[in-house]
Amino acid sequence: MSEECTHDCSSCGSNCAERVEEQKNKDNYAGVKKVIAVVSGKGGVGKSMVTSLLAVNSAKNGLKTAIMDADITGPSIPKSFGLKEKAKCDEEGTVIYPEVTNGGIKVMSMNLLMDNETDPVIWRGPVIAGAVKEFWENVKWGDIDCMFVDCPPGTGDVPLTVFQSLPVAGIVVVTSPQELVSMIVEKAVNMANMMDIPVLGIVENMSYFECPDCGKKHEIFGKSHIDEIAAQHDIKAVAKLPINPEAASKVDGGFAEDLDVSALDNIFEAIRNC
Numbered sequence: 001m002s003e004e005c006t007h008d009c010s011s012c013g014s015n016c017a018e019r020v021e022e023q024k025n026k027d028n029y030a031g032v033k034k035v036i037a038v039v040s041g042k043g044g045v046g047k048s049m050v051t052s053l054l055a056v057n058s059a060k061n062g063l064k065t066a067i068m069d070a071d072i073t074g075p076s077i078p079k080s081f082g083l084k085e086k087a088k089c090d091e092e093g094t095v096i097y098p099e100v101t102n103g104g105i106k107v108m109s110m111n112l113l114m115d116n117e118t119d120p121v122i123w124r125g126p127v128i129a130g131a132v133k134e135f136w137e138n139v140k141w142g143d144i145d146c147m148f149v150d151c152p153p154g155t156g157d158v159p160l161t162v163f164q165s166l167p168v169a170g171i172v173v174v175t176s177p178q179e180l181v182s183m184i185v186e187k188a189v190n191m192a193n194m195m196d197i198p199v200l201g202i203v204e205n206m207s208y209f210e211c212p213d214c215g216k217k218h219e220i221f222g223k224s225h226i227d228e229i230a231a232q233h234d235i236k237a238v239a240k241l242p243i244n245p246e247a248a249s250k251v252d253g254g255f256a257e258d259l260d261v262s263a264l265d266n267i268f269e270a271i272r273n274c
């Protein structure tokens with residue numbers, strides 16, 4: 001925020017942390033009660049998979065659940081649920097309807113709007129961030145108890161737009177043991193503090209591998225420090241997910257709703273209670 005800030009964001013182009021965007025079409029999203037952002041420090045750590053599993057956990061607990069796939073250039077949520085139909089819109093083309101999974105989870109993703117899901121989205125940051133606002137304002141979400149937003153990795157334009165444009169109630173950080181975990185968690189916590197949003201939980205994905213023959217757990221990527229890091233930042237909920245090729249192939253094959261999601265129960269409880 002500059003020293004000359006008038007607090008009137010409509011007349012200012014600065015993309016500062018305090019920016020508050022004007023909101024349109026409130027009817028479309030007024031029924032969304034809680035928004036949870038799922039973030040990671042880098043790509044490929046399993047953030048989309050964790051987003052899908054958290055949504056499945058939420059739906060299995062009886063909550064009306066939605067996922068906004070804000071990973072505009074690398075959307076993978078529709079694939080996790082086997083959604084192949086394109087999203088539909090009203091006659092004027094101003095309102096888009098989310099697709100709905102077999103388990104009743106409403107989903108909006110760039111892949112549901114593209115003619116061909118392998119077409120690349122070659123847009124610059126501000127246009128991509130604009131698409132996230134469109135997803136919030138122009139999609140008829142209806143009554144939703146809990147919406148999960150799958151943010152692209154890092155702290156770029158899109159996560160910032162999510163935090164500024166959506167009423168985010170809490171953040172879940174997904175990490176893997178190969179990363180500089182303490183730095184990534186610290187970045188997420190600092191960003192969350194700047195936005196005044198709590199970090200509700202950390203999911204360490206690919207934390208260990210459990211031998212299918214003897215049941216012994218192997219920390220393939222080294223010893224986990226996630227409990228100490230969470231304690232340092234007063235983050236109460238931690239979940240550790242194993243390397244699980246079977247679960248990955250179910251998610252990649254569109255069957256996320258068939259998975260046992262109980263490993264994320266404590267994260268879901270933190271979300272439910274926030």
Ligand SMILES: Nc1ncnc2c1ncn2[C@@H]1O[C@H](COP(=O)(O)OP(=O)(O)OP(=O)(O)O)[C@@H](O)[C@H]1O
Pocket residue numbers: 040042043044045046047048049050071074076152153205206241242243244245247248249251252
């Ligand atoms: N615990 C796991 N065990 C085995 N494979 C996993 C696990 N978690 C995720 N994967 C696989 O790793 C790949 C990347 O996962 P995913 O797309 O969820 O990552 P991401 O962090 O969202 O990546 P990006 O941000 O780049 O889209 C997928 O093929 C997924 O099935």
